[in-house]
Amino acid sequence: MLEQFWATASTSYKVLVFSAMGLIAVGLILSIVGNTSGNQGLAIASLPVIGVGLVLHVAGLVVRGQKIRKTYKK
Secondary structure, three states: OOOOHHHHOOHHHHHHHHHHHHHHHHHHHHHHHHHHHOOHHHHHHHHHHHHHHHHHHHHHHHHHHHHHHHHHHO
């Protein structure tokens, strides 16, 4: 079951995972660009973007855990 989780995963889980990965990637790129160019405002602005990505990642873990828990009860 765990090997094929992605194939049977819900759409909400997939959206959460891709959104989280995208936001974390954008935040990291903003942070790197801000720090290498000396733009402190851009570097600081990247932190909430990374934070939202991490929150979405945790939400994805919760959704996945609930789905697994439901399948074990059956």
